[in-house]
Amino acid sequence: MLETATPVRExxxxxxxxxxxxxxxxxxxxxxxxxxxxxxAGTTFKxxxxxxxxxxxDRIIDTPISExxxxxxxxxxxxxxxxxxxxxxFGDFLTIIMDQVVNQxxxxxxxxxxxxxxxxxxxxxxxxxxxxxxxxxxxxxAWPSHIPGLKVVVPSTPYDAKGLFKSAIRDDNPVxxxxxxxxxxxxxxxxxxxxxxxxxxxxxxKRTGSDLTIIALSSMVQVALGAAxxxxxxxxxxxxxxxxTTWPLDEKALIESVKKTSRCIVxxxxxxxxxxxxxxxxxxxxxxxxxxxAPVSRLCAMHVPIPFSPSLEDVTVPNERQxxxxxxxxxxx
Amino acid sequence: MTVTAKKKAGVADDIGAxxxxxxxxxMVAIRLFEERVNDLYTRALMPGLAHLYIGEEAxxxxxxxxxxxxxxxxxxxxxxxxxxxxxxxxxxxxxxxLGKEAGYCKGKGGSMHIADPAxxxxxxxxxxxxSAGIATGAAFSAKYLKTGQVSVCFFGEGAxxxxxxxxxxxxxxxxKLPVIFVCENxxxxxxxxxxxxxxxxxxxRAAAFGIRTETVDGQNVRAVYAAAQAHIExxxxxxxxxxxEFKTYRYHGxxxxxxxxxxxxxxxxxxxxxxxxxPVTLHGQWLxxxxxxxxxxxxxxxxxLVAQMxxxxxxxxxxxxxxxxxxxQDIYA
Numbered sequence: 001m002l003e004t005a006t007p008v009r010e011x012x013x014x015x016x017x018x019x020x021x022x023x024x025x026x027x028x029x030x031x032x033x034x035x036x037x038x039x040x041a042g043t044t045f046k047x048x049x050x051x052x053x054x055x056x057x058d059r060i061i062d063t064p065i066s067e068x069x070x071x072x073x074x075x076x077x078x079x080x081x082x083x084x085x086x087x088x089x090f091g092d093f094l095t096i097i098m099d100q101v102v103n104q105x106x107x108x109x110x111x112x113x114x115x116x117x118x119x120x121x122x123x124x125x126x127x128x129x130x131x132x133x134x135x136x137x138x139x140x141x142a143w144p145s146h147i148p149g150l151k152v153v154v155p156s157t158p159y160d161a162k163g164l165f166k167s168a169i170r171d172d173n174p175v176x177x178x179x180x181x182x183x184x185x186x187x188x189x190x191x192x193x194x195x196x197x198x199x200x201x202x203x204x205x206k207r208t209g210s211d212l213t214i215i216a217l218s219s220m221v222q223v224a225l226g227a228a229x230x231x232x233x234x235x236x237x238x239x240x241x242x243x244x245t246t247w248p249l250d251e252k253a254l255i256e257s258v259k260k261t262s263r264c265i266v267x268x269x270x271x272x273x274x275x276x277x278x279x280x281x282x283x284x285x286x287x288x289x290x291x292x293x294a295p296v297s298r299l300c301a302m303h304v305p306i307p308f309s310p311s312l313e314d315v316t317v318p319n320e321r322q323x324x325x326x327x328x329x330x331x332x333x
Numbered sequence: 334m335t336v337t338a339k340k341k342a343g344v345a346d347d348i349g350a351x352x353x354x355x356x357x358x359x360m361v362a363i364r365l366f367e368e369r370v371n372d373l374y375t376r377a378l379m380p381g382l383a384h385l386y387i388g389e390e391a392x393x394x395x396x397x398x399x400x401x402x403x404x405x406x407x408x409x410x411x412x413x414x415x416x417x418x419x420x421x422x423x424x425x426x427x428x429x430x431l432g433k434e435a436g437y438c439k440g441k442g443g444s445m446h447i448a449d450p451a452x453x454x455x456x457x458x459x460x461x462x463x464s465a466g467i468a469t470g471a472a473f474s475a476k477y478l479k480t481g482q483v484s485v486c487f488f489g490e491g492a493x494x495x496x497x498x499x500x501x502x503x504x505x506x507x508x509k510l511p512v513i514f515v516c517e518n519x520x521x522x523x524x525x526x527x528x529x530x531x532x533x534x535x536x537x538r539a540a541a542f543g544i545r546t547e548t549v550d551g552q553n554v555r556a557v558y559a560a561a562q563a564h565i566e567x568x569x570x571x572x573x574x575x576x577x578e579f580k581t582y583r584y585h586g587x588x589x590x591x592x593x594x595x596x597x598x599x600x601x602x603x604x605x606x607x608x609x610x611x612p613v614t615l616h617g618q619w620l621x622x623x624x625x626x627x628x629x630x631x632x633x634x635x636x637x638l639v640a641q642m643x644x645x646x647x648x649x650x651x652x653x654x655x656x657x658x659x660x661x662q663d664i665y666a
Contacts, residue, residue, distance in 0.1 A: 032477070058477075064507070069500025072466015073473055076484075079455060080405065080474035099497070103460050104467065112448035112456055113439035114663035148664050172666035 006194030014047040014184035016158035016191050017123075020165035021048070021085065023195070025055050028083060031169055034061040034070050035087025044089055045125070045184050071097040071122065075105045075174075078120035083169060088124035090136045091178060094143060097122070105174040106149030119172045121165075125181040126154075127219055127269060128306045128317050137306035137313075139218070139270040144176040145246040145279070151175040151200055152246040154276075156221035158189040160244055163198030171200065180219045180269075187222065201248030205257065209239035212263040212327055215254055215280050216242060220267035220299075220318065227323035236331050246276050254280065255287030262293040263330045267318055272300030294330040299323060348558060350625050356398055356554050357620060358634050360390040360613045363414040365635075365642045366423055370413065370430060370444075374589045378650065379430055381443055386414035388584035391612035392517050393418035395557025396485055399565045405453045405471040405484040407464035410445045411517075411583075412457035415487050420452035423642055427649030434655040435648070441655075441663065453482075462488055462495030465514075469501040472512035472574070483511040483568050490578075491522035493531055493538065502576065506542045511568035513561070514539065514576040517551065519583040524597045539576030551579030552612045555619070582606040 011019065025031045033051070035043070039062045042049030052060040063070040067088055074084040088097060105118045126139035144150045151173055155161040161179070168175040180187075206221055207228055216224040221242050228238035241257045243250055258264045264284050268277040277298045285296045299318040307313050367387045373379040386393070389411075397406070397418035408415040416426060421437065429436025430444045437447050448456035455471055458464035468486030475482040492498055493516070505512045522530050536546035545567070549560045557579060564575035584607055586594055594603075620626045 064500070064503060066500040066503065068497050069466060069504055072463075072497060072501065073470040073504055074466075076407075076455065076467035076470020076472075077474045077477075078470070079467065080471045081478055082474050084470075099460060099463060100466055104458075104463060108448075108456060109666050110663050111438060111442040111446040113437065113441050114666070115438070115450050116448055116456065117666040119666075151665075 006192045008190045008192050010188050011158045011191040012185050013158045013161055013180070013187040014045065016162040017165055017179060018048055018051065019191070020162040020169075022051060022054065024166055024169040025059060030081060031083045031085065032059045032061060032077070033085040033087060034063050034074065036063055036065055036089055038062060038087050043087065045181060047184055067093050067096040068100055071100040072104065074120050075100055075108070075118055078118045078174075079108065079116050083119050085121045085123060085169065088122055091124040091126045091140050092135050092138050094124060094140050098143070101144065101150070101174065101176070102147050106147045109173070110149060117172045118174045120174045121168045122174070122176045124176065124178060126178040127180040127182050128301070128313055129182060131308065131310060131313065133308040134305040139178070139268070139301060141178045141246060142270050142275045145276055149174065151248065153177040153200065153244070154217045154246060155179070155244060156216070156218050156242050158187065158191050160198060160204065160242070162191055163196050164200065164244060166197045167200050170197070175200070178218065183219060198244070200245045201250055203241055203243045203250035203253035205253075206240040206242050207238065209237040209261065211237045211261055211331055212265065213239045213241055213257045213261045214265045214267060214323065215284070216240060216267040217246070217269075217276065219269050223318060223320055224267055224323060227320040227327065230320060230324050231327050234328070234333070236327055236333065238327065243280065249283070251283050251287065254284050258284045258288040259291040262291050264288070264292075264296045265299060265323065265326055265330070266296065267299045267323070269301050269317060271303055272298050273303055275300060297326055297330060299326060348555060352398060353555070353620060353625050354634070356394050356558065357613075357616050357626075357631065358638065359394040359398070359418055360554060360616065361635055362423070362638050362642070363390045363393065363417050364613055365638050366413060366417060366426070369427070369642055369646050371585070371589055373431070373646065380432055383430075383444055383589040384411040384587065385583075385585040385589065386411050388606065388611070389517055389519060389551065389581045390414055391554035391557050391616070392515065392551045392579045392581060393487070395554045396513075396515060396561045398558055399561040400453070400483070400485065403453055403480075404482050405455050405468065405475075407455045407468040407486050408447070408457035409464070409487055409489060410457065410459045411489065412445070412447060412487070416447045416449070416454055416457065419454050421447065421449055421454065423645035424648040427645050428652050431649050432654060433649055433652045435652040439655055439659070439663070462492035462498045464488070465492070465498045465501040469505050469510060469512050472505065472510035473508065475511055476508070476571070481569060483513065483565055485513045485515055487515045487517065490516055490518040490520070490527045490531065490535065492516070493535060494522070499538070502539055502542050502544055502574070505574040506544050509571060509573040511571070512574045513564055513568060514574065516576065516578045517581055518578055519581045521583060521587070521598065523587045524591070526597065535578050536576065544574050544576050546576045546578070548578045548580065551581035552610045552615060554612055554616050582610065
């Protein structure tokens, strides 16, 4: 929940991210950003437009189309005095940089006995329904979440995106941020003008309720809140909790909420099988077992490659109707 | 005086007697270190894998002789020689190889991951070619922060098969980064002759990026030093990267257990390199022929190092394993 004493404006999700990066670059000259078409082009999503004018091409650095190459370069730069933000245009391209992220960045601190650090941010996107088909639409945040040594941020609101992004840049570990690409312009919200950071590993209750907890991440928070309104009309009180980071994970907040409501749906735009939702469901099933009145349930992306045709793509992402139906079932209504 | 003798005397004058002797000492140290690794491994005192650098000593020594302590290196699975030449202490090296708490990485890295900020060692890497980004990133930092440091990326010719290397060479030349790509061509990708895996000319690959290249006799430490000096000075002056191919030979197998090698390389070939091309023997003979040292002086160096290495082994064998409670320390900074 937003608590601030400074003036608040409404910002888009994308502008909040840009503001976080700009503030940190002003604050710390060791912060640089590199990626494909990040400078004059301001990224393919135009999220960084204008940054190059303030910080110049030495700090907002256009790279060749060599994701593994500039991610690896970022790892080395991070070890030797810089705080690089590596811009990976689509989360789907994580496949290309996985060795540098998983075998290098994540393990260097541990393998070196704690002697080297990798203060690097990898920013990438997630989310379907942009009609971008199977190689530009996946939500692969489960992958880095599986790896010790990485931290993973999955923000849902402009306020959270800004505060979490600033924490990620200041963190001495490699952090992967998944930005929901549909949210860049579509999701707007209050963001204070002043300085603030949100620590990684603290969940946020987006709405309080007493009958059912929906644990939701990223784009699914808006879907959960929409469904909660519909359910309120039929007498079901829904609490929506957003973990905001998959690691570190605020297990206590999730468990406490489910202990209170006794029912839980976990929503995620990533795949359900072996995914983030599976882990979150396991955490609450174990932690709140004696308080449960219904099985912990998941609503995730369908287990299919993301299709192109709108009529096919739209059914792969969980929607409010599915949440309402499942919630009513779990509440015996 | 013949032209050849004049040329040799010139090299001695250029390099200086002290440095010529130091390079001999360093090569003998690596040889003795690796002989003890072989011994520890075959006596089952060393867990895991051991990839010996014996036969390739002149490359690490000739290169690192040009570097300052602050300059960076990245190393490989066959990396003991690089780490020692860059200034690592044999006792903490042996301790790490045996998985002991006193090791460079507190026993968490082992033979293939020795890392040490104090000597600019960004880490040995067990992903073939995996450190090309780290080395290039360190060079990026050096240029960005104007520190005057250079970065050396050691890799075997097996890494020529990895795409990352070419992405990094492109970035390094594009941005004129002070990184030296050092290809130690020992002729064999594990158990396969490199001619069966490598199309075209090795140096032509780097030259295609406009990178300066040179092929050098990797068994002649003075030749290695001379090449390194020229290219490192150039890189330090902001004139960009270099790619150096050193022709060398791995006396032992891919790892210590690789004993039956006749199926991939002839015994006669091994014998020829060992008897005719040994870098330690050749440099010793040269020092004596050019009046830099006599047999007694070289023997004294050997004796001193034998005592040092034996003491280092004793230290490592006698030191303790990390407490199991430390297994989950150093995952995050």
